[in-house]
């Protein structure tokens with residue numbers, strides 16, 4: 191019974207984090223692309239003048255998509271057409287089941303591992319599920335009865351086949367090093383130090399493998415520079431061309447949940463997962479009496495700085511718009527002040543006298559925070575790359591996949607195997 | 614931006630063919646833009662459109678206006694030159710007799726279908742008495758029905774030059 195309850199709670203936590211990240215990512219994509227191209231980006235939609243630099247826009251998008259007509263073009267295969275977006279979205283969420291997002295949570299002397307399903311074959315599961323996502327794309331593209339969507343689906347399949355191999359081979363190199371298929375073991379192994387100072391992260395012991403895996407992950411998630419299945423310059427918008435309303439929204443959200451999956455995988459496999467370098471759980475628990483007050487003080491300082499910046503803006507832009515938008519900087523400064531005061535109140539509760547249970551909780555929170563931070567960084571990395579690189583031509587894509595990445599992945603595997611056998 | 618551009622089929626150096634170094638160089642360029650724009654949000658060239666308008670050249674051909682005589686009546690003498698010159702056939706004039714015998718005709722109605730107009734400016738050039746001009750500077754035409762783009766004499770006479778609607 192307990193197991194069921196904790197599992198559901200963990201699933202709820204993961205779902206909340208991912209679904210909360212999706213609008214933030216959409217915002218980051220818009221605002222980031224705008225700033226890269228020297229534009230301002232979205233800044234209009236707002237609730238009573240609160241615009242949060244465009245963060246309200248995804249809400250407006252969802253409202254718009256919900257009220258749009260759900261057009262079903264003539265000649266579609268009804269069942270598959272309706273199923274495809276759900277399949278894409280569902281599969282994109284499945285991978286999270288095996289990704290550990292923290293070490294363990296200690297409740298009443300019992301340790302709850304922070305992973306939904308600690309499978310023995312975690313990595314194989316990840317590979318299996320990752321390729322399932324293409325089925326949704328192929329179904330959507332084929333069932334739409336449109337040549338552009340069909341071409342997008344075909345491209346997606348051939349791309350998946352080409353890059354899946356390099357991805358698997360790159361992962362095998364990592365397996366030789368971590369000596370386990372279980373993702374919790376892979377992450378725990380990365381908590382050690384190499385030669386006493388270097389974190390034993392996957393990227394340190396398998397640098398080539400990390401690059402190959404990340405490249406393949408870009409291809410698997412259909413992100414630029416590998417977004418040929420969408421290729422709006424030649425395929426209009428590829429496999430989801432015929433979808434409208436919430437069905438389109440599902441495809442759109444699946445793109446971002448896939449992004450989070452890929453980032454979580456990269457962070458878990460090659461960048462230490464929930465490990466904080468040089469700050470192992472034992473160290474955090476021993477020094478909790480110093481760490482917690484320091485963190486709270488940093489929180490107060492950041493809040494004070496943000497409040498000061500907002501106040502400066504409020505005084506500079508007084509009456510700039512002449513409507514509700516003028517109130518935003520003042521209100522935000524108020525929010526920052528309240529958050530800072532909450533930090534001060536926590537400081538008044540003598541956080542340096544924290545007990546062992548609190549120290550354990552602090553360690554868990556910090557580790558989960560580190561994991562989420564890494565995931566967010568890689569999400570931003572995906573967005574950053576998308577707005578930096580142009581799209582590959584199709585023959586270049588195939589050339590890179592088969593003639594460059596496959597031999598490199600094989601060489602990486604052989605060298606790793608030889609080193610692992612003799613060291 | 615260093616002037617070294619590889620033409621189509623040009624040879625790339627080994628370093629460039631390794632992609633990775635060049636990719637990170639590109640990432641460096643884009644992140645520099647992000648950081649600069651984050652620190653100086655006010656300096657972006659974006660025009661906050663509905664509130665701000667870009668200054669267009671005085672020669673810019675915007676929405677038409679009809680000029681007035683000193684007594685406030687239209688300057689137009691309904692000679693039909695503009696509607697003859699119009700390639701889009703979108704000026705519709707009905708002539709009537711002018712009360713002043715020195716002036717032959719005046720427009721009883723003068724209508725332009727702005728949705729058909731291609732803003733070529735030929736009407737302006739054809740007019741013998743400088744009665745129609747396109748110097749209002751108004752370019753953001755928006756309405757919620759087609760009928761509202763069919764503008765009449767009163768509308769055209771009251772158009773201003775300062776770009777306000």
Ligand code: SF4
Pocket residue numbers: 695698699700701702703704725729730731732733734735736737
């Ligand atoms: S601008 Fe050209 S198209 Fe428009 S009314 Fe004048 S002559 Fe016709």
Ligand code: SF4
Pocket residue numbers: 688689690691692693694695696706739740741742743744745
């Ligand atoms: S050419 Fe000038 S005067 Fe003649 S009808 Fe047109 S606006 Fe009137």
